[in-house]
Amino acid sequence: MRLYPDGVLVGRARIAGHDHPRIVTVRGDQLVDITSAGRATVRDIAEAGNAADYVRSQTGTVLGSVEAIMANSGANAPDASLPVLLSPIDLQAIKASGVTFVVSLLERVIEEQARGDKSRADALRGEILELIGTDLSELVPGSETAAKVKAALIEKGVWSQYLEVGIGPDAEIFTKGQPMSSVGYGAEVGLHPISSWNNPEPEVALLVTSKGEIIGATLGNDVNLRDVEGRSALLLGKAKDNNASASLGPFVRLFDGDFTLETIKQAEIALRVEGEDGFVLDGHSSMSQISRTPESLVAATIGGHHQYPDGLVLYLGTMFAPVQDRGGAGKGFTHKIGDVVSISTSSLGTLSNRVNLSTKCPPWTYGSSHLLRDLAKANLL
Secondary structure: OOOOOOOEEEEEEEOOOOOOOEEEEEEOOEEEEOOEOOEOOHHHHHHOOOHHHHHHHOOOEEEEEHHHHHHHHOOOOOOOOOOEEEOOOOOOEEEEEEOOOHHHHHHHHHHHHHOOOHHHHHHHHHHHHHHHOOOHHHOOOOOHHHHHHHHHHHHHOOOOHHHHHHHOOOOEEEEEEOOOOOEOOOOEEEEOOOOOOEEOOEEEEEEEOOOOOEEEEEEEEEOEEHHHHHHOHHHHHHHHOOOOOEEEEEEEEEOOOOOOHHHHHOOEEEEEEEOOOOOEEEEEEEHHHOOOOHHHHHHHHOEOOEOOOOOEEEEOOOOOOOOOOOOOOOOOOOOOOOOEEEEEEOOOEEEEEEEEEOOOOOOOOOOHHHHHHHHHHOOOO
16 A cells, blocks of 8 residues: 555655754655745644645645655654654644444453453453343444443443443543644654553544634554553543654645545555564454544534634544454453554555654654744744
8 A cells, every 4th residue: 555645635844954844745756845934834724724725736845755755754763864754733632532433442341341451351352242232333322222222231230431432422532642742654652661551543533623624634543551541541641642652644635526524434444563573463444333423523522612723633533452462362462662553544545653662752842832933933923
Protein backbone atom coordinates (compact mmCIF):
# COMPACT_ATOMS: atom_id res chain seq x y z
CA MET A 1 0.00 0.00 0.00
CA ARG A 2 1.24 3.52 -0.80
CA LEU A 3 2.59 5.56 2.08
CA TYR A 4 0.42 8.51 1.08
CA PRO A 5 -2.83 8.74 -0.89
CA ASP A 6 -3.97 10.86 -3.77
CA GLY A 7 -6.24 13.77 -2.92
CA VAL A 8 -5.87 17.12 -1.18
CA LEU A 9 -3.34 16.63 1.58
CA VAL A 10 -2.11 19.02 4.25
CA GLY A 11 0.52 18.46 6.89
CA ARG A 12 3.40 19.96 8.79
CA ALA A 13 7.16 19.53 8.56
CA ARG A 14 10.30 20.62 10.33
CA ILE A 15 12.56 22.26 7.74
CA ALA A 16 16.16 23.38 8.18
CA GLY A 17 16.50 27.15 8.45
CA HIS A 18 13.07 27.71 10.03
CA ASP A 19 12.36 27.95 13.75
CA HIS A 20 8.69 26.97 13.37
CA PRO A 21 6.92 24.08 11.64
CA ARG A 22 5.98 24.70 8.01
CA ILE A 23 2.67 23.87 6.33
CA VAL A 24 3.10 21.38 3.50
CA THR A 25 1.05 19.65 0.82
CA VAL A 26 1.70 17.11 -1.90
CA ARG A 27 1.91 17.81 -5.63
CA GLY A 28 2.37 14.60 -7.57
CA ASP A 29 5.30 12.92 -5.84
CA GLN A 30 6.76 16.13 -4.39
CA LEU A 31 6.32 17.74 -0.98
CA VAL A 32 5.61 21.47 -1.25
CA ASP A 33 5.89 24.19 1.41
CA ILE A 34 2.74 26.39 1.23
CA THR A 35 3.23 28.37 4.47
CA SER A 36 1.81 31.87 4.12
CA ALA A 37 0.92 34.83 6.33
CA GLY A 38 -2.48 34.43 7.98
CA ARG A 39 -2.61 30.69 7.22
CA ALA A 40 0.62 29.51 8.77
CA THR A 41 -1.12 26.88 10.90
CA VAL A 42 -3.39 23.98 10.02
CA ARG A 43 -5.81 25.52 12.48
CA ASP A 44 -6.03 28.74 10.43
CA ILE A 45 -6.48 26.82 7.17
CA ALA A 46 -9.30 24.79 8.71
CA GLU A 47 -11.04 27.76 10.30
CA ALA A 48 -10.91 30.01 7.21
CA GLY A 49 -13.32 27.76 5.30
CA ASN A 50 -12.92 26.00 1.93
CA ALA A 51 -9.77 24.30 3.21
CA ALA A 52 -9.49 21.87 0.29
CA ASP A 53 -9.86 24.64 -2.31
CA TYR A 54 -7.26 26.76 -0.52
CA VAL A 55 -4.65 23.99 -0.26
CA ARG A 56 -5.27 22.84 -3.84
CA SER A 57 -4.74 26.35 -5.22
CA GLN A 58 -1.60 27.33 -3.34
CA THR A 59 1.78 27.54 -5.01
CA GLY A 60 4.88 27.07 -2.91
CA THR A 61 8.42 25.79 -2.61
CA VAL A 62 9.23 22.23 -3.66
CA LEU A 63 11.04 20.46 -0.83
CA GLY A 64 11.76 17.13 -2.49
CA SER A 65 10.36 13.67 -2.99
CA VAL A 66 7.57 12.75 -0.57
CA GLU A 67 8.87 9.19 -0.24
CA ALA A 68 12.42 10.40 0.46
CA ILE A 69 11.17 12.81 3.12
CA MET A 70 9.00 10.12 4.70
CA ALA A 71 12.02 7.80 4.74
CA ASN A 72 14.04 10.52 6.46
CA SER A 73 11.23 11.07 8.96
CA GLY A 74 11.36 7.41 9.98
CA ALA A 75 15.14 7.10 10.07
CA ASN A 76 16.93 6.37 13.35
CA ALA A 77 19.22 9.31 12.62
CA PRO A 78 17.36 11.73 10.28
CA ASP A 79 19.41 13.90 7.93
CA ALA A 80 19.10 17.39 9.46
CA SER A 81 19.34 18.98 6.03
CA LEU A 82 16.14 17.24 4.87
CA PRO A 83 12.57 17.93 6.06
CA VAL A 84 10.99 15.71 8.71
CA LEU A 85 7.23 15.23 8.85
CA LEU A 86 5.44 16.24 12.03
CA SER A 87 1.92 15.57 13.25
CA PRO A 88 -0.41 17.15 10.67
CA ILE A 89 -2.32 19.18 13.28
CA ASP A 90 -1.21 21.96 15.58
CA LEU A 91 -3.49 24.12 17.77
CA GLN A 92 -6.48 21.78 17.71
CA ALA A 93 -7.62 19.95 20.86
CA ILE A 94 -6.81 16.23 20.75
CA LYS A 95 -9.91 14.23 21.70
CA ALA A 96 -10.76 10.55 21.47
CA SER A 97 -13.79 8.32 21.66
CA GLY A 98 -13.67 4.89 23.22
CA VAL A 99 -15.56 1.60 23.13
CA THR A 100 -17.12 2.33 19.74
CA PHE A 101 -16.66 -1.19 18.35
CA VAL A 102 -18.03 -4.44 19.75
CA VAL A 103 -14.65 -6.23 19.86
CA SER A 104 -13.14 -3.28 21.70
CA LEU A 105 -16.12 -3.32 24.05
CA LEU A 106 -15.57 -6.96 24.97
CA GLU A 107 -11.85 -6.44 25.55
CA ARG A 108 -12.45 -3.42 27.79
CA VAL A 109 -14.82 -5.50 29.93
CA ILE A 110 -12.13 -8.20 30.12
CA GLU A 111 -9.52 -5.63 31.16
CA GLU A 112 -11.77 -4.43 33.95
CA GLN A 113 -12.68 -7.92 35.17
CA ALA A 114 -9.05 -9.06 35.00
CA ARG A 115 -7.91 -6.05 37.04
CA GLY A 116 -4.96 -5.57 34.73
CA ASP A 117 -3.81 -9.21 34.94
CA LYS A 118 -3.28 -10.34 31.32
CA SER A 119 -2.94 -14.01 32.39
CA ARG A 120 -6.64 -14.09 33.32
CA ALA A 121 -7.87 -12.59 30.04
CA ASP A 122 -8.43 -15.78 28.01
CA ALA A 123 -10.57 -17.48 30.64
CA LEU A 124 -12.60 -14.33 31.25
CA ARG A 125 -13.19 -13.86 27.53
CA GLY A 126 -15.00 -17.19 27.28
CA GLU A 127 -16.97 -16.67 30.48
CA ILE A 128 -18.21 -13.22 29.48
CA LEU A 129 -19.20 -14.31 25.97
CA GLU A 130 -21.24 -17.14 27.47
CA LEU A 131 -22.94 -14.77 29.91
CA ILE A 132 -23.80 -12.14 27.29
CA GLY A 133 -25.48 -14.73 25.07
CA THR A 134 -26.30 -12.23 22.33
CA ASP A 135 -24.69 -10.51 19.36
CA LEU A 136 -23.81 -7.06 20.63
CA SER A 137 -23.01 -5.93 17.07
CA GLU A 138 -26.74 -5.83 16.38
CA LEU A 139 -27.47 -3.49 19.29
CA VAL A 140 -28.04 0.20 18.71
CA PRO A 141 -26.50 2.13 21.62
CA GLY A 142 -29.17 3.76 23.77
CA SER A 143 -32.01 1.76 22.20
CA GLU A 144 -34.78 -0.06 24.06
CA THR A 145 -33.18 -3.40 23.15
CA ALA A 146 -29.85 -2.23 24.53
CA ALA A 147 -31.58 -1.22 27.76
CA LYS A 148 -33.00 -4.75 28.09
CA VAL A 149 -29.55 -6.28 27.58
CA LYS A 150 -28.21 -3.92 30.23
CA ALA A 151 -30.89 -5.05 32.70
CA ALA A 152 -30.11 -8.72 32.01
CA LEU A 153 -26.39 -8.25 32.52
CA ILE A 154 -26.91 -6.33 35.76
CA GLU A 155 -29.02 -9.23 36.99
CA LYS A 156 -26.18 -11.63 36.13
CA GLY A 157 -23.69 -9.44 37.95
CA VAL A 158 -21.45 -8.64 35.00
CA TRP A 159 -22.54 -5.11 34.10
CA SER A 160 -19.56 -2.89 33.41
CA GLN A 161 -18.87 0.79 32.94
CA TYR A 162 -17.49 -0.21 29.52
CA LEU A 163 -20.80 -1.79 28.59
CA GLU A 164 -22.45 1.44 29.75
CA VAL A 165 -20.55 3.55 27.21
CA GLY A 166 -20.61 0.78 24.60
CA ILE A 167 -24.36 0.26 24.40
CA GLY A 168 -25.74 2.98 26.67
CA PRO A 169 -27.04 6.40 25.55
CA ASP A 170 -23.81 8.36 26.07
CA ALA A 171 -20.53 7.92 24.18
CA GLU A 172 -17.15 7.92 25.90
CA ILE A 173 -15.25 11.06 24.90
CA PHE A 174 -11.95 11.91 26.56
CA THR A 175 -8.93 14.15 26.11
CA LYS A 176 -6.11 12.20 24.52
CA GLY A 177 -3.52 14.95 24.72
CA GLN A 178 -2.93 18.68 24.72
CA PRO A 179 -2.63 20.79 21.54
CA MET A 180 0.79 20.44 19.93
CA SER A 181 1.58 17.22 21.84
CA SER A 182 0.88 14.66 19.11
CA VAL A 183 3.67 13.07 17.07
CA GLY A 184 3.73 12.29 13.36
CA TYR A 185 4.87 9.75 10.80
CA GLY A 186 8.16 8.07 11.68
CA ALA A 187 8.33 9.38 15.23
CA GLU A 188 8.65 7.20 18.30
CA VAL A 189 5.47 6.47 20.24
CA GLY A 190 5.69 6.19 23.99
CA LEU A 191 4.67 3.64 26.62
CA HIS A 192 4.66 4.59 30.28
CA PRO A 193 7.42 2.48 31.91
CA ILE A 194 5.07 1.10 34.59
CA SER A 195 3.07 -0.82 31.98
CA SER A 196 3.62 -4.50 31.14
CA TRP A 197 0.40 -5.03 29.11
CA ASN A 198 -0.24 -2.55 26.31
CA ASN A 199 -1.14 -2.32 22.64
CA PRO A 200 -1.58 -0.05 19.64
CA GLU A 201 -5.04 1.20 18.73
CA PRO A 202 -5.30 1.85 14.97
CA GLU A 203 -7.94 4.47 14.33
CA VAL A 204 -9.27 7.06 11.93
CA ALA A 205 -9.18 10.57 13.35
CA LEU A 206 -11.40 13.39 12.07
CA LEU A 207 -10.41 17.03 11.65
CA VAL A 208 -13.26 19.15 13.01
CA THR A 209 -13.61 22.95 12.92
CA SER A 210 -14.76 25.19 15.76
CA LYS A 211 -18.23 25.13 14.19
CA GLY A 212 -18.37 21.34 14.42
CA GLU A 213 -17.85 20.82 10.68
CA ILE A 214 -15.93 17.66 9.75
CA ILE A 215 -13.53 18.67 6.98
CA GLY A 216 -10.95 15.89 6.75
CA ALA A 217 -9.39 12.81 8.25
CA THR A 218 -6.07 11.20 9.10
CA LEU A 219 -4.80 8.00 10.69
CA GLY A 220 -4.04 7.71 14.38
CA ASN A 221 -2.49 5.40 16.95
CA ASP A 222 -4.25 5.84 20.30
CA VAL A 223 -1.51 4.06 22.28
CA ASN A 224 -3.10 2.25 25.22
CA LEU A 225 -1.91 0.74 28.51
CA ARG A 226 -4.31 -2.17 29.06
CA ASP A 227 -3.06 -3.06 32.54
CA VAL A 228 -3.36 0.51 33.84
CA GLU A 229 -6.84 1.15 32.48
CA GLY A 230 -7.87 -2.36 33.53
CA ARG A 231 -7.06 -1.62 37.17
CA SER A 232 -9.48 1.30 37.12
CA ALA A 233 -11.19 3.38 34.44
CA LEU A 234 -10.34 6.37 36.64
CA LEU A 235 -6.74 5.80 35.54
CA LEU A 236 -7.69 6.58 31.92
CA GLY A 237 -5.50 9.69 31.91
CA LYS A 238 -2.47 7.67 33.00
CA ALA A 239 -3.27 4.94 30.49
CA LYS A 240 -3.83 7.26 27.54
CA ASP A 241 -2.03 10.59 27.95
CA ASN A 242 1.73 10.21 28.14
CA ASN A 243 4.67 11.65 26.26
CA ALA A 244 4.43 10.62 22.57
CA SER A 245 1.32 8.51 23.17
CA ALA A 246 -0.78 10.19 20.45
CA SER A 247 0.34 9.60 16.88
CA LEU A 248 -1.32 11.12 13.79
CA GLY A 249 -0.50 11.22 10.10
CA PRO A 250 1.06 11.11 7.69
CA PHE A 251 -1.20 13.91 6.37
CA VAL A 252 -4.73 15.16 6.85
CA ARG A 253 -6.70 14.39 3.72
CA LEU A 254 -9.27 17.14 3.23
CA PHE A 255 -12.78 16.37 2.05
CA ASP A 256 -13.54 17.25 -1.56
CA GLY A 257 -15.78 15.84 -4.25
CA ASP A 258 -13.88 12.54 -4.41
CA PHE A 259 -13.20 12.01 -0.70
CA THR A 260 -15.99 12.41 1.84
CA LEU A 261 -17.15 11.19 5.23
CA GLU A 262 -18.86 8.31 3.43
CA THR A 263 -15.41 7.18 2.23
CA ILE A 264 -14.28 7.05 5.86
CA LYS A 265 -17.33 5.05 6.91
CA GLN A 266 -16.31 2.28 4.49
CA ALA A 267 -12.57 2.37 5.19
CA GLU A 268 -10.71 -0.89 5.76
CA ILE A 269 -7.82 -0.39 8.16
CA ALA A 270 -4.82 -2.70 8.33
CA LEU A 271 -2.45 -2.97 11.28
CA ARG A 272 0.98 -4.58 11.27
CA VAL A 273 3.33 -4.86 14.25
CA GLU A 274 6.88 -6.03 13.54
CA GLY A 275 9.14 -6.75 16.48
CA GLU A 276 12.91 -6.84 16.64
CA ASP A 277 12.42 -10.37 18.03
CA GLY A 278 10.88 -11.51 14.71
CA PHE A 279 7.32 -11.35 16.03
CA VAL A 280 4.74 -10.22 13.46
CA LEU A 281 1.13 -9.35 14.19
CA ASP A 282 -1.39 -8.49 11.47
CA GLY A 283 -4.82 -7.10 12.21
CA HIS A 284 -7.73 -5.64 10.32
CA SER A 285 -10.53 -3.23 11.17
CA SER A 286 -13.58 -2.18 9.19
CA MET A 287 -15.10 1.22 9.87
CA SER A 288 -18.43 -0.18 8.71
CA GLN A 289 -18.58 -2.07 12.03
CA ILE A 290 -18.55 1.05 14.21
CA SER A 291 -21.52 1.12 16.59
CA ARG A 292 -21.82 4.91 16.82
CA THR A 293 -21.70 7.08 13.71
CA PRO A 294 -18.81 9.52 13.29
CA GLU A 295 -21.36 12.37 13.20
CA SER A 296 -22.83 11.32 16.55
CA LEU A 297 -19.36 11.12 18.12
CA VAL A 298 -18.52 14.62 16.89
CA ALA A 299 -21.87 15.88 18.20
CA ALA A 300 -21.08 14.34 21.59
CA THR A 301 -17.78 16.23 21.62
CA ILE A 302 -18.56 19.73 20.34
CA GLY A 303 -21.74 21.80 20.41
CA GLY A 304 -23.72 23.99 22.75
CA HIS A 305 -22.41 21.96 25.68
CA HIS A 306 -18.70 22.40 24.79
CA GLN A 307 -16.84 24.70 22.42
CA TYR A 308 -13.38 24.38 20.87
CA PRO A 309 -12.37 27.73 19.34
CA ASP A 310 -9.33 26.21 17.62
CA GLY A 311 -11.21 23.13 16.45
CA LEU A 312 -10.25 19.58 17.32
CA VAL A 313 -9.14 16.23 16.04
CA LEU A 314 -11.22 13.25 17.18
CA TYR A 315 -10.00 9.65 17.26
CA LEU A 316 -13.01 7.46 16.40
CA GLY A 317 -12.05 4.33 18.35
CA THR A 318 -10.85 0.92 17.25
CA MET A 319 -12.27 -2.57 16.84
CA PHE A 320 -8.79 -4.06 17.03
CA ALA A 321 -7.84 -5.63 20.37
CA PRO A 322 -4.84 -7.97 19.95
CA VAL A 323 -5.07 -11.32 21.74
CA GLN A 324 -2.32 -13.21 19.87
CA ASP A 325 0.10 -14.72 22.39
CA ARG A 326 3.57 -13.25 22.53
CA GLY A 327 6.19 -14.78 24.77
CA GLY A 328 4.23 -17.87 25.80
CA ALA A 329 0.80 -19.48 25.81
CA GLY A 330 -1.85 -17.47 27.62
CA LYS A 331 0.30 -14.36 27.93
CA GLY A 332 -1.55 -12.42 25.23
CA PHE A 333 -0.08 -9.55 23.24
CA THR A 334 1.96 -6.71 24.59
CA HIS A 335 4.48 -4.38 22.99
CA LYS A 336 8.22 -4.71 23.17
CA ILE A 337 10.57 -1.78 22.78
CA GLY A 338 11.54 -1.39 19.14
CA ASP A 339 8.26 -2.65 17.69
CA VAL A 340 7.33 -0.92 14.44
CA VAL A 341 3.60 -0.23 14.19
CA SER A 342 2.14 0.49 10.75
CA ILE A 343 -1.50 1.52 10.26
CA SER A 344 -2.74 1.68 6.67
CA THR A 345 -5.81 2.35 4.58
CA SER A 346 -6.04 3.13 0.89
CA SER A 347 -7.75 6.49 1.38
CA LEU A 348 -5.32 7.85 3.99
CA GLY A 349 -2.00 6.12 3.38
CA THR A 350 0.25 4.65 6.06
CA LEU A 351 1.17 5.85 9.54
CA SER A 352 4.29 4.15 10.89
CA ASN A 353 5.95 4.59 14.29
CA ARG A 354 8.52 2.82 16.45
CA VAL A 355 7.71 1.96 20.08
CA ASN A 356 9.80 3.21 22.97
CA LEU A 357 9.26 4.17 26.60
CA SER A 358 7.64 7.57 27.01
CA THR A 359 10.56 8.54 29.26
CA LYS A 360 13.00 7.82 26.42
CA CYS A 361 11.08 9.40 23.54
CA PRO A 362 12.10 12.96 22.69
CA PRO A 363 10.47 15.17 25.37
CA TRP A 364 7.65 17.47 24.31
CA THR A 365 9.13 20.96 24.59
CA TYR A 366 7.52 22.94 21.73
CA GLY A 367 4.05 24.09 22.69
CA SER A 368 1.43 26.55 21.48
CA SER A 369 3.21 29.56 23.02
CA HIS A 370 6.46 28.68 21.24
CA LEU A 371 4.66 28.31 17.91
CA LEU A 372 2.86 31.63 18.19
CA ARG A 373 6.02 33.49 19.22
CA ASP A 374 7.95 32.01 16.29
CA LEU A 375 5.19 32.83 13.83
CA ALA A 376 5.03 36.37 15.14
CA LYS A 377 8.81 36.79 14.71
CA ALA A 378 8.43 35.55 11.12
CA ASN A 379 5.54 37.99 10.46
CA LEU A 380 3.24 35.10 9.60
CA LEU A 381 0.38 35.73 12.02
